[in-house]
Amino acid sequence: MFAKHFSLSNLPYGIATSETHYRPSIVTRVQDNVYFLWDIVEKGLLNDDISASTAQTIQEPTLNAFAALPRKERQTFRSVLQRALKEQISSIPTECIEHIDNVKMHLPIKVGEFTDFSCSKEHQYNSSEVGLGTRRLPPSFANYPPAYAGRASSIVVSGTPIKRPKGQYRNDKGEAIYEPTQALDYELELACIIGKPSKLGEPVPASQALDHIFGIVLLNDWSARDMQAMEMLPLGPFSSKSFGTSISPWIVTIEALEPFRIPLPTRDMPVAQYLSVEDHLKSSYDIQLKAELLNEASLTKTICESKFESVYWSFEHFVAQQTVSGAALNNGDILGTGTISGSTRESLGCLFELTRGGKEGYKVEGEDGERTYFRDGDSIRISAFAGEEGAGVGFGDCTGLIIS
């Protein structure tokens, strides 16, 4: 159903297996066809226009080595591949191709570390209003993108069921109880994947950050709000956000997104030198996001439609802030945007905002009464595309079924 996200202008990378390709392999996707890239390289269909070092990385079972190639080398490969697919897509042998329904998609990258930023002003305003009773930004929000380190071992690929977590939280009387969460939520996010690593003690300024970013994925930062409320002070989120974080299987390259670059929101105040981007007018992306709830009876409701353009800080800023004090980037690191919310009720990127902390319900057509947080058996699908839907560059979807 997302065939139109995958035109020849996209060519995202993923890892797939199929009946004929039992070993995890690097693939790309055009419409609903999945192309096994090593097969194509091996058959000489890229006219030997790619380097030996690139070819080497295409044989790997993850995208890490390919992502770590110099940006130019990756760009060359992309151009060669794009040309080959454009000019001779019908002559590619069928054994290099599978229909999307016949492959199993895997985590596209061996994850390094995971950092989640929190860069939507609307999300910050709404969260503080619901959680703290006052509508305000964190004190340093305009100075740098706020962030916390998440749990890398909890990153799973779209389609992996999410077990309702058990943990401690306070009931209505304020007593701590140890029970399955009653406030299971999602967070609608994008995330960038780091290709080229950096060294400890050598910060990467925002102006050089694009060299390190391989591409972008969808990310759902599942959260247990009751557990979160209990643990936030003083060290931030921990158990409430480490039981599962879903990412989409297709990494959309920054090259594919290049035509969709748009200005960042206006700065509230000048930024420090390391956060200056080369071209402030091109540091954000025109990306539309959506979240849908599918209940056990397959009734569907769109619970959010929002835009990336409202996010205050860019991926380049994330890289700069991650490394400002000297931390090294790893190949395979994932840096998330935080919940992407807009200013209307229809554009709130998590249920904490939509239900005002579980206090206001919303209706799913066909269900009795209203509901707040997720129920067992709910499936949540997030999806996104760049520009207009017909532009042909999308992320597909990222789904998760909630189990008890």
Added chain:
Amino acid sequence: MFAKHFSLSNLPYGIATSETHYRPSIVTRVQDNVYFLWDIVEKGLLNDDISASTAQTIQEPTLNAFAALPRKERQTFRSVLQRALKEQISSIPTECIEHIDNVKMHLPIKVGEFTDFSCSKEHQYNSSEVGLGTRRLPPSFANYPPAYAGRASSIVVSGTPIKRPKGQYRNDKGEAIYEPTQALDYELELACIIGKPSKLGEPVPASQALDHIFGIVLLNDWSARDMQAMEMLPLGPFSSKSFGTSISPWIVTIEALEPFRIPLPTRDMPVAQYLSVEDHLKSSYDIQLKAELLNEASLTKTICESKFESVYWSFEHFVAQQTVSGAALNNGDILGTGTISGSTRESLGCLFELTRGGKEGYKVEGEDGERTYFRDGDSIRISAFAGEEGAGVGFGDCTGLIIS
């Protein structure tokens, strides 16, 4: 100078190279002699009493595979090694041995993820008093050990210089500036190293945690207090603690520490089931810690002497809290205790406490005037031993020189 920490009762594990052993190899230490274990195994000096799978792991360049062995298999190896060294230490060929001064010690483990807990009540009381003006514990301190995810790629082995980080913090007027930190601090900690991994969605209760803990190291969680003050709200520490975290090169096994197990502090309130330990009376350790400052002129001052026994939560609790909501343990994960402080001025495990946020100085004999946070050229050494100093089970030291 730490020879007495390494009796035959200790036998910690590390990774070393030397002129004759250019490949990183698994070693142990007795007094000031470093024993290359694969040499010893290969020469049949352990009388073939160890399994093929154990032997396999001893050839590795890190301790990860060995640490992941079933606990019983590691215990068997330890017994066999201990017996061999006791009975025939003088007959071990010299090519298996190097003096400690002739080896280079490396990071003992390929680090998985890093979580730092914060479990010293005194540290919590003092920090809140200095930082917030009120002497209190975090609201959920008695419910579970507070924690945040740290930066694994910043973990370095003892001896690695620590670059004074640059970042944003507020000056006396409250203006954000982007400068090298003026409040560089240490934190005196221990940390456990995870051997056996666990699976996503399968929490490990405290009662089963010891199966997953390989051993204990010293940890110095270097911190930039000015940067930390600016970023704590709302997501906790990030750039202020990710520029370098030092660990000692010797992993002291939990088997070596077994004779030093002591009761945990009395609980303030009952704990949830998953935090119940098998034997509450044996969940802490009798370990004495020390921090020393060596200035550029080699003048030395002991800045802290504290005891692990005052720490409220145990390593078993860390494992349980890390996994409670379902997060998987990785082989090579590091779980730190947080600053270990006592109740006297001589037992405060970081300068934030000792100097009350940089406001009260202390004297280093031979220096003009008083000082607060660290200066470039300072070297900080933390060390620890179990039981009495003569008991023969210590951690050696963990040092770091501050450079500009």
